[in-house]
Amino acid sequence: MTIFPENVSTYGQEIDNLFWLILVFAAIAFFISLFVLLYPLIKYSSKNGKRAEYITGEKRKHYKWITYALVALLLSDFVILYVEHDTWGNIESVPAISKNDVHVGIIARQWNWIFVYPGPDGVLGTRDDVVIDSMNSSLHVPINANVIFELRSTDVIHSFFLANARLKQDALPGRTVMRWFNITKPGKYDISCTQICGILHSKMRNYVLAETPEQYKHFTDSLYNANKVVTSSK
Amino acid sequence: MENLHQNKSFWSKYVFSTDHKTIGTQYMIMGMIMAGVGGYLAYVFRYNLAFPGKSIPFYGMLGPQAYNAFVTIHGMIMVFWVGMPVLLSALGNYLIPIMIGSDDMAFPTVNMLSFWIFAVSALVLIASFFVPGGAFGGGWTMYPPFSAQGYVNHNPNFFTALFSGTSLLILAVALELVAMLMGGINFLVTTINKRAKGMTPWRIPVIIWFINIAAVIFMFSVGPLVAGAFMLLFDNVLGTGFYDPHRGGDPMLWEHLFWFFGHPEVYVLLLPSLGVLAEIVPVFSRKPLFAYKTVIYLALLSAFLSVLVWAHHQFVAGIDPRMATFFSIGTILISIPFAGIFLSYMATLWGGSIRMKLPMLWAIGFIGLFLVGGLTGLFLGSNTFDIYAHDTYFVVAHFHYTLFPDIFFGFFAAFYYWFPKFTGKELNAKLGKWHFWLTFIFFNGVFFLLFFNGLAGQHRRINDYSSFSLISREPYQTFEQIATVCAIGLMLSQFIFLYNFITSFRKGKKAVKNPWESTTLEWQSDSPPPHGNFNPYPEVHRGAYDYSLPEAKEDFTPQNVPNVN
Ligand code: HEM
Ligand SMILES: [Cu+2]
Ligand SMILES: [Cu+2]
Numbered sequence: 001m002t003i004f005p006e007n008v009s010t011y012g013q014e015i016d017n018l019f020w021l022i023l024v025f026a027a028i029a030f031f032i033s034l035f036v037l038l039y040p041l042i043k044y045s046s047k048n049g050k051r052a053e054y055i056t057g058e059k060r061k062h063y064k065w066i067t068y069a070l071v072a073l074l075l076s077d078f079v080i081l082y083v084e085h086d087t088w089g090n091i092e093s094v095p096a097i098s099k100n101d102v103h104v105g106i107i108a109r110q111w112n113w114i115f116v117y118p119g120p121d122g123v124l125g126t127r128d129d130v131v132i133d134s135m136n137s138s139l140h141v142p143i144n145a146n147v148i149f150e151l152r153s154t155d156v157i158h159s160f161f162l163a164n165a166r167l168k169q170d171a172l173p174g175r176t177v178m179r180w181f182n183i184t185k186p187g188k189y190d191i192s193c194t195q196i197c198g199i200l201h202s203k204m205r206n207y208v209l210a211e212t213p214e215q216y217k218h219f220t221d222s223l224y225n226a227n228k229v230v231t232s233s234k
Numbered sequence: 235m236e237n238l239h240q241n242k243s244f245w246s247k248y249v250f251s252t253d254h255k256t257i258g259t260q261y262m263i264m265g266m267i268m269a270g271v272g273g274y275l276a277y278v279f280r281y282n283l284a285f286p287g288k289s290i291p292f293y294g295m296l297g298p299q300a301y302n303a304f305v306t307i308h309g310m311i312m313v314f315w316v317g318m319p320v321l322l323s324a325l326g327n328y329l330i331p332i333m334i335g336s337d338d339m340a341f342p343t344v345n346m347l348s349f350w351i352f353a354v355s356a357l358v359l360i361a362s363f364f365v366p367g368g369a370f371g372g373g374w375t376m377y378p379p380f381s382a383q384g385y386v387n388h389n390p391n392f393f394t395a396l397f398s399g400t401s402l403l404i405l406a407v408a409l410e411l412v413a414m415l416m417g418g419i420n421f422l423v424t425t426i427n428k429r430a431k432g433m434t435p436w437r438i439p440v441i442i443w444f445i446n447i448a449a450v451i452f453m454f455s456v457g458p459l460v461a462g463a464f465m466l467l468f469d470n471v472l473g474t475g476f477y478d479p480h481r482g483g484d485p486m487l488w489e490h491l492f493w494f495f496g497h498p499e500v501y502v503l504l505l506p507s508l509g510v511l512a513e514i515v516p517v518f519s520r521k522p523l524f525a526y527k528t529v530i531y532l533a534l535l536s537a538f539l540s541v542l543v544w545a546h547h548q549f550v551a552g553i554d555p556r557m558a559t560f561f562s563i564g565t566i567l568i569s570i571p572f573a574g575i576f577l578s579y580m581a582t583l584w585g586g587s588i589r590m591k592l593p594m595l596w597a598i599g600f601i602g603l604f605l606v607g608g609l610t611g612l613f614l615g616s617n618t619f620d621i622y623a624h625d626t627y628f629v630v631a632h633f634h635y636t637l638f639p640d641i642f643f644g645f646f647a648a649f650y651y652w653f654p655k656f657t658g659k660e661l662n663a664k665l666g667k668w669h670f671w672l673t674f675i676f677f678n679g680v681f682f683l684l685f686f687n688g689l690a691g692q693h694r695r696i697n698d699y700s701s702f703s704l705i706s707r708e709p710y711q712t713f714e715q716i717a718t719v720c721a722i723g724l725m726l727s728q729f730i731f732l733y734n735f736i737t738s739f740r741k742g743k744k745a746v747k748n749p750w751e752s753t754t755l756e757w758q759s760d761s762p763p764p765h766g767n768f769n770p771y772p773e774v775h776r777g778a779y780d781y782s783l784p785e786a787k788e789d790f791t792p793q794n795v796p797n798v799n
Pocket of ligand 2 (some may be wrong): 157158159193196201
């Protein structure tokens, strides 16, 4: 049994490492505190027959220990903040554009994920975009490429969760959020909705299908071709 | 005075009573009944989680709509109809007048009204299960637009929209907040105006300080929520669009208003129980509370900081990423005063003469469990890790490790401690021990393994995980089953408490005036205290924690003792 599901994104490992770092701090604090809490129950039990000392805790020699502990806590907090800061910036801001990037639109709707492919021109929001609205169609992405997505919702709040990439982002109606991921291993990964959104919230699952660049090209080619046929026959 | 008291009818004595102790009892009983309802709901959906698709004993089949509603109302009940009445109202009503040496609250009639508005709010809440469509099922956070669709769904019938599960829930919460607001004003005015002679601010017991600080935090943060709740109600029944982006509204507005109240609210719930610990730990350590004044300053500091952290619930909501760092720092900062308060309690133990009686057992258990809750908060306060952990069972386990000890361990500690005072009877200590150990073990059994489910990516508020390959696998399904078996054990263990409560109340041994040898004023009155609490009224000569004074022969010197020897 592993603690986390397999990580397949470029930045996922940083999140896992952050967990272990915080766990170290938390475990140290936990065991010290537990000792400070439980040891006196034995050492200073009334069964020993000794009268309690009159300590009000206002003298420096008594309260200095608490000050040290609080400073240590504050310092470890800021160490965590310092370490995580770059990861946060990395995940939450879209990387500089390169020509290998893939742009897609993800639209949440009660109760499915709708995917928008940019069409042959590679640009979202143009006439050749292809919208796939089906429970049975996963989001195809190439591996080792930055997938930059625009996230929207058409109705209520949903949340896009790709556990294997360690990415989560709410989709609020009325705004568009840009996020990205880069998956390094081919496979089929669960997308779940993590914001309660109604009766079929539990069923609001789709997949990211990460493929080799060749497979991906094959997929988009046939998608765009099929779509062209439809448009021209109109 | 005694005559007047005896002439009262049953109604004015027990039902529409203005006596602070009776009102405290009413709040406590009401909170316990609601805990039963909230616990039953938890039993039903926990059973479903362990055995999806099976018929649930004492309920039947649970569909997705009912699952969502049960989870939502469970959370609502535990926070607003158990935590608030039991910790704030019951403890505040029982303890404030008697611990400051007064006869009653400043506004006894407002006090009575507060309880009855609270009782109505509970009825409205329960009624929401029985309207067409059933109770609201969008989570206790009630995020719009999901919670703002009444007008569209019932278009445009005002009355069906008003009597929908959503609107009734909003109304119930609004009424509950009004009741708490009336109580809070009463607490403050009483504490400021009705103290016994000599009860200067720095002689007031910590619990009274903390209840008042909690009342201030509550009053300060609740205003925006009430305004927000009315906007939500209007969206539902009048068709306004405050939270509807298609008409210029913004659902994020609600998230801010809700959490601007919602986070301080957890401190409103925490402070009264921390006050309980501050009373119990010194008594059973026979030592003054460590750094009494600092503890109070720390609580005041936390009250100030409590309104600077709310958006840590919105790290992945789409707020500006640069804002998140600010709220992370706020969250880090507020952990310091609370850590300080807990450390002061632990320091109180060192050098004491510790009596491991029942109230102390609950107090130590509280601190131990809260340690897990508080330290797992480190993970969630980290905005980066929260990207992954948000809305998973890691969060569910975390907040249960804070709220469960806070509400239940805090209440039981208080209950076992003050029961002899307010009933004049002793509780059965052996049953009390069973109650403690079973509750402690089963509680850990329910929630500890769920941390792992959360880390495995299990998201919350899901009635059926069969679609998710990451979760519907071992060992996570077994963990769900262990959690459910323990949850049932946890609930059954509470019957030991009920049995102990009832039998001790009816035929327990007579309690003495001051069984734990405490210094605070309530213990200097009779058990149970008469109407009016004291006769004659006490004069206060010292702080609340004069244990083991070197110059005194006894190891405790009550607050109303003028000079030692
Ligand atoms: C009897 C013991 C309890 C059990 C077995 C229990 C179980 C649970 C579970 C499993 C959930 C998550 C359900 C889901 O997300 O699908 C939950 C949610 C929640 N619980 Fe409890 N709980 C208990 C006591 C409490 C207490 C004492 C509180 C105190 C405040 C509390 C407050 C909440 C809240 C606020 C939620 C969130 C509701 C929501 O998602 O909208 N619970 N509970
Ligand atoms: Cu959804
Ligand atoms: Cu918070």
